[in-house]
Amino acid sequence: MAVLTCRGLRKEFGGHVVLDGLDLTVAEHQVVALIGASGSGKSTLLRCVNLLEELDDGTIELDGEEISDPRVDPDRVRRRIGMVFQSYNLFPHLTVLQNVTLAPRRVHRRARADAEAQARDLLDRVGLGAKADAYPDRLSGGQQQRVAIVRALANQPRLMLLDEVTSALDPELVGEVLAMIRDLKADGMTMVLATHEMGFAREVADQVCFLDSGRVVEAGPPGQVLGEPTQPRTRQFLRRIIEAGRL
Numbered sequence: 001m002a003v004l005t006c007r008g009l010r011k012e013f014g015g016h017v018v019l020d021g022l023d024l025t026v027a028e029h030q031v032v033a034l035i036g037a038s039g040s041g042k043s044t045l046l047r048c049v050n051l052l053e054e055l056d057d058g059t060i061e062l063d064g065e066e067i068s069d070p071r072v073d074p075d076r077v078r079r080r081i082g083m084v085f086q087s088y089n090l091f092p093h094l095t096v097l098q099n100v101t102l103a104p105r106r107v108h109r110r111a112r113a114d115a116e117a118q119a120r121d122l123l124d125r126v127g128l129g130a131k132a133d134a135y136p137d138r139l140s141g142g143q144q145q146r147v148a149i150v151r152a153l154a155n156q157p158r159l160m161l162l163d164e165v166t167s168a169l170d171p172e173l174v175g176e177v178l179a180m181i182r183d184l185k186a187d188g189m190t191m192v193l194a195t196h197e198m199g200f201a202r203e204v205a206d207q208v209c210f211l212d213s214g215r216v217v218e219a220g221p222p223g224q225v226l227g228e229p230t231q232p233r234t235r236q237f238l239r240r241i242i243e244a245g246r247l
């Protein structure tokens with residue numbers, strides 16, 4: 001069964017249609033990369049899935065449950081979804097360990113010792129064990145973003161949503177975050193990621209979806225969508241990317 005099924009999603013902001021009947025299905029263990037021009041609706045789609053935006057129409061199912069139903073408690077849904085943003089959004093007044101254990105303790109009611117042991121284990125695995133007691137401002141951007149990913153993983157999500165997670169990083173720090181996403185894929189995590197990194201989309205995604213004006217215009221294996229697209233809009237987009245030297 002699909003982990004995520006979006007049907008006919010529609011979202012407007014003040015009369016401006018941002019999602020226009022968008023359909024998307026993500027199978028378990030699958031990595032889906034969303035690509036498309038700035039403003040095509042990638043972030044809005046991810047924010048709708050995490051119930052940070054209210055839909056104007058359409059349905060979203062997570063593991064077969066319709067989470068877009070207004071009667072569903074958004075907090076209960078967000079416990080099953082890990083979301084990471086471009087700007088890492090760590091709490092500056094909390095240490096790395098406190099950032100990672102906050103949700104497991106407050107939301108999942110895990111015992112402190114238990115939550116901390118799990119957090120230290122996760123941090124160790126990504127080479128950040130020594131930073132557990134540091135405050136975010138002592139970490140590089142790449143380290144902060146890796147902590148943000150660990151924080152999302154601490155909830156043991158069914159689905160990870162990654163929104164341009166390398167866009168704010170200096171180029172030399174991008175690699176360490178991408179390596180972490182690669183490891184997550186190897187562990188079988190189901191992920192939807194919005195990215196401008198075409199090379200990475202090609203490497204890590206099972207499926208690439210090209211968004212244009214709030215719809216998935218073309219979807220398929222990376223080799224097809226990024227190599228031999230069938231849709232004129234996709235070809236146009238890729239031509240611009242190639243001209244900008246980003247493919």
Ligand SMILES: Nc1ncnc2c1ncn2[C@@H]1O[C@H](COP(=O)(O)OP(=O)(O)OP(=O)(O)O)[C@@H](O)[C@H]1O
Binds near residue numbers: 018037040043045194
């Ligand atoms: N809260 C909001 N209020 C009004 N307009 C919004 C809001 N959020 C997004 N938009 C508009 O919706 C459109 C789609 O934005 P979105 O951020 O989803 O695109 P995107 O594909 O993620 O772009 P980028 O690649 O630049 O991140 C844009 O025109 C944006 O200005």
